[in-house]
Amino acid sequence: MKDYHVTVRRSGPDGGESYLQEYTVSFPEEEIVSVLNVLETIYREQDPTLAFFDHAACRQAACGKCMVKVDGAVKLACKEPAHETMLLEPYSSRVVRDLLCQS
Amino acid sequence: MIHTETAYDVVVVGSGGGGLRAAIGAAQAGARTLVVCRGKANRSGATLLAGANISADIACDGATLSRLGISHSNKDDTPDTWFRDVVREGFYLNNQDLVRLFVDTAGDRLEELLQWGLTVRGMEGEREVSVFGSDILDALYGRAKTLGVEFLPDTLFTDLLQKDGQVTGVVCVDLASGALKAIPAGAVVLCTGGAHNLFSENSGSTDLCGEGQAAAFRAGAELVDMEMISFCPTVTRFPTMYKGNILPYIFITTGYGSLLNKYGKTFTHRYLSPKVEQLALDSEWNKMLLSYAIQSEILSGRGAKDGGVYFSLPSHPAEIMEELYRDLPPLTTGIYADIMKIFAAGRSLTVQPAAHYFEGGIRVAPDMSTALPGLFAAGECAGGLFGANRVSAATTEMLVEGAAAGRSAAAFAQGAAAPVVDSAALDQLEEELLRPFGRTGGPAPHELKRRLHEITGSSLTVIRREEELKKALAGLKELEAQLPLVSFTDRNRTYNRQWREYLELRNMLPCAWAITRSALLRRESRGVHVRSDCPQTDNSRCLYNIVLSHRGGVETLVPAVLTHTKPRDGVWRYTEYIEQVVEELDGEEVRP
Ligand SMILES: Cc1cc2nc3c(=O)[nH]c(=O)nc-3n(C[C@H](O)[C@H](O)[C@H](O)COP(=O)(O)OP(=O)(O)OC[C@H]3O[C@@H](n4cnc5c(N)ncnc54)[C@H](O)[C@@H]3O)c2cc1C
Ligand code: FES
Numbered sequence: 001m002k003d004y005h006v007t008v009r010r011s012g013p014d015g016g017e018s019y020l021q022e023y024t025v026s027f028p029e030e031e032i033v034s035v036l037n038v039l040e041t042i043y044r045e046q047d048p049t050l051a052f053f054d055h056a057a058c059r060q061a062a063c064g065k066c067m068v069k070v071d072g073a074v075k076l077a078c079k080e081p082a083h084e085t086m087l088l089e090p091y092s093s094r095v096v097r098d099l100l101c102q103s
Numbered sequence: 104m105i106h107t108e109t110a111y112d113v114v115v116v117g118s119g120g121g122g123l124r125a126a127i128g129a130a131q132a133g134a135r136t137l138v139v140c141r142g143k144a145n146r147s148g149a150t151l152l153a154g155a156n157i158s159a160d161i162a163c164d165g166a167t168l169s170r171l172g173i174s175h176s177n178k179d180d181t182p183d184t185w186f187r188d189v190v191r192e193g194f195y196l197n198n199q200d201l202v203r204l205f206v207d208t209a210g211d212r213l214e215e216l217l218q219w220g221l222t223v224r225g226m227e228g229e230r231e232v233s234v235f236g237s238d239i240l241d242a243l244y245g246r247a248k249t250l251g252v253e254f255l256p257d258t259l260f261t262d263l264l265q266k267d268g269q270v271t272g273v274v275c276v277d278l279a280s281g282a283l284k285a286i287p288a289g290a291v292v293l294c295t296g297g298a299h300n301l302f303s304e305n306s307g308s309t310d311l312c313g314e315g316q317a318a319a320f321r322a323g324a325e326l327v328d329m330e331m332i333s334f335c336p337t338v339t340r341f342p343t344m345y346k347g348n349i350l351p352y353i354f355i356t357t358g359y360g361s362l363l364n365k366y367g368k369t370f371t372h373r374y375l376s377p378k379v380e381q382l383a384l385d386s387e388w389n390k391m392l393l394s395y396a397i398q399s400e401i402l403s404g405r406g407a408k409d410g411g412v413y414f415s416l417p418s419h420p421a422e423i424m425e426e427l428y429r430d431l432p433p434l435t436t437g438i439y440a441d442i443m444k445i446f447a448a449g450r451s452l453t454v455q456p457a458a459h460y461f462e463g464g465i466r467v468a469p470d471m472s473t474a475l476p477g478l479f480a481a482g483e484c485a486g487g488l489f490g491a492n493r494v495s496a497a498t499t500e501m502l503v504e505g506a507a508a509g510r511s512a513a514a515f516a517q518g519a520a521a522p523v524v525d526s527a528a529l530d531q532l533e534e535e536l537l538r539p540f541g542r543t544g545g546p547a548p549h550e551l552k553r554r555l556h557e558i559t560g561s562s563l564t565v566i567r568r569e570e571e572l573k574k575a576l577a578g579l580k581e582l583e584a585q586l587p588l589v590s591f592t593d594r595n596r597t598y599n600r601q602w603r604e605y606l607e608l609r610n611m612l613p614c615a616w617a618i619t620r621s622a623l624l625r626r627e628s629r630g631v632h633v634r635s636d637c638p639q640t641d642n643s644r645c646l647y648n649i650v651l652s653h654r655g656g657v658e659t660l661v662p663a664v665l666t667h668t669k670p671r672d673g674v675w676r677y678t679e680y681i682e683q684v685v686e687e688l689d690g691e692e693v694r695p
Contacts, residue, residue: 012595013595013596014595014597030342032344032345032445033343033344034344037344043600048547048600048601049593051597051598051600054309055141055257055278055309055603056140056141056143056257057142057308058147058151058152058308059309059346060308060347062146062156062237063146063151063308065142079438096279096598103143
């Protein structure tokens with residue numbers, strides 16, 4: 001198995017200061033996983049309060065709605081392979097909650 | 104309190120091609136029109152994914168294509184010939200009045216799209232014009248905006264409102280704020296697309312959960328032929344990053360690559376006669392036939408370790424790769440370039456049949472009205488046009504039905520009294536929608552969803568049988584009982600995914616029930632519905648549509664609408680009957 005160490009910049013739904021939270025998830029060695037796969041796994045297995053765009057997600061780099069900042073660069077979460085260690089932040093300043101921003 | 108918003112003449116739910124075209128139709132007829140969309144107004148639903156942005160098709164009869172100057176290769180074709188083909192391909196379960204509308208108005212729908220700026224990229228088949236799904240959305244969205252249609256994005260529809268047996272609006276959730284809204288409407292058009300996410304393996308986007316079908320059913324509309332689901336045979340399962348991607352299907356339809364079992368052997372010949380295998384590999388029938396062969400191989404235990412079979416694309420001789428890139432230029436960029444790296448590294452993709460298109464759905468009349476006054480439906484969430492198997496274009500279905508539904512809804516709204524919202528019903532609904540916030544210690548919604556996927560995965564995929572279907576019904580009943588007990592870790596209503604999954608499940612469970620129930624009632628194999636315990640196609644006893652109505656808890660077997668052509672009487676083995684149907688189709692194509 002291979003571990004992915006993820007730090008997420010979170011913001012509560014009620015505004016206030018953002019903070020960093022760390023998660024570790026593992027996938028089989030031969031897997032290829034996206035940032036979106038990692039976020040999904042965190043939601044399902046560790047933290048159901050983590051918010052990121054997923055309510056009308058094409059998962060195929062077609063809708064352009066899953067943007068997130070990965071180690072400082074804005075990427076599509078479904079198209080960007082997960083980095084072994086990565087910092088995930090909202091892509092804009094108009095944060096609704098955690099990684100979800102108003103479009 | 105659920106806040107009651109401004110009233111509209113027509114509310115359309117869903118902004119795929121069906122919803123956008125319905126909104127245009129309603130606005131053109133003078134109705135004040137709102138589109139409630141789960142995601143981004145012009146970038147959601149299956150329409151966006153059609154043809155995987157390599158090559159989607161819109162279908163039209165050859166004579167009209169010639170008149171429009173698009174292609175002259177099939178100019179002796181007529182709507183009548185096309186009609187016969189669609190009915191045969193649907194194994195005679197199609198509502199022939201809907202097929203008539205389809206073949207007669209497809210040309211108008213294509214012509215107007217060209218006027219609204221759609222780019223044609225070439226031809227895909229004799230009747231199939233090649234386009235991009237995103238281009239269809241752009242052309243329709245632009246037109247709707249010009250007509251003053253309003254949009255409410257990132258808003259989840261949950262229920263229909265009604266008073267005195269007539270639809271009076273919709274209830275939805277603003278996902279960002281968590282606010283519940285009641286929107287009164289003179290008429291409602293449901294265009295929510297398919298129920299892909301009932302299945303763990305599906306080719307759709309995450310917004311397709313069968314919510315329109317279930318809400319319509321709960322409110323008193325009928326569902327028809329829900330057992331009919333097309334599986335796309337070769338959808339990526341592994342690696343996880345590309346799960347749901349249909350590129351291997353595009354390869355197969357273009358003629359590239361091969362399917363291998365765990366021993367590296369081809370296997371389709373084990374399940375299909377040489378003639379039928381040829382069809383499976385070389386024709387539009389590939390969805391149904393390959394799904395059947397692949398699922399059979401998986402069930403035999405010769406599948407890949409991750410559950411599917413291998414799709415392999417040999418990288419040498421190099422000339423073949425050059426041919427491939429010439430045929431499919433989009434492979435050099437974006438997500439496809441990434442997938443091609445997997446093949447370049449000498450590996451394969453694991454693929455398997457995945458839920459792809461729903462032939463069944465809300466039962467509609469040719470004007471797209473339903474059994475519930477004031478409610479209309481169009482596109483993939485409506486049922487009946489393609490009967491037991493779709494071969495022709497679903498994009499054309501959404502356009503044709505969308506236009507008819509929008510027009511009818513506007514006319515209905517004009518004649519209706521101002522919509523009144525029943526506040527007692529609204530209070531009761533609010534209690535149900537918010538219930539888990541007041542509970543603790545119950546199951547998590549994603550846990551129930553996982554169990555739903557287990558049930559659909561083992562009982563409702565390509566090959567079905569009575570014993571499994573009965574188990575599925577029992578499992579679904581258990582999940583229905585668990586749903587009111589659900590509780591959340593997350594107590595805030597702002598973009599609360601647990602809440603959203605609970606609301607989805609409220610609609611996914613009845614939808615799954617309707618599919619299972621219908622699959623049990625159809626004791627034969629026909630089109631995309633295959634029963635290993637009833638392997639024959641039975642024209643003597645089974646030429647009926649399965650109609651479910653929630654109000655009376657009634658299940659009816661209604662004789663199929665055979666207004667124009669009828670099939671031969673008799674009983675055949677499943678694949679034998681397919682051979683026969685295809686021979687008839689080919690026969691028609693031999694013209695002087
Ligand atoms: C990968 C793929 C490839 C395909 N390729 C082709 C092809 O090449 N040719 C072809 O003819 N057909 C193809 N199809 C089928 C075709 O794309 C669809 O049948 C058609 O686009 C359906 O249109 P629609 O408007 O009815 O639904 P959709 O386009 O699916 O739109 C449904 C809309 O409803 C919204 N919605 C759903 N639930 C809710 C809710 N609760 N609240 C608010 N909004 C909601 C969605 O967000 C979306 O906007 C393909 C399908 C897939 C999945
Ligand atoms: S989910 Fe649509 S682009 Fe990533």
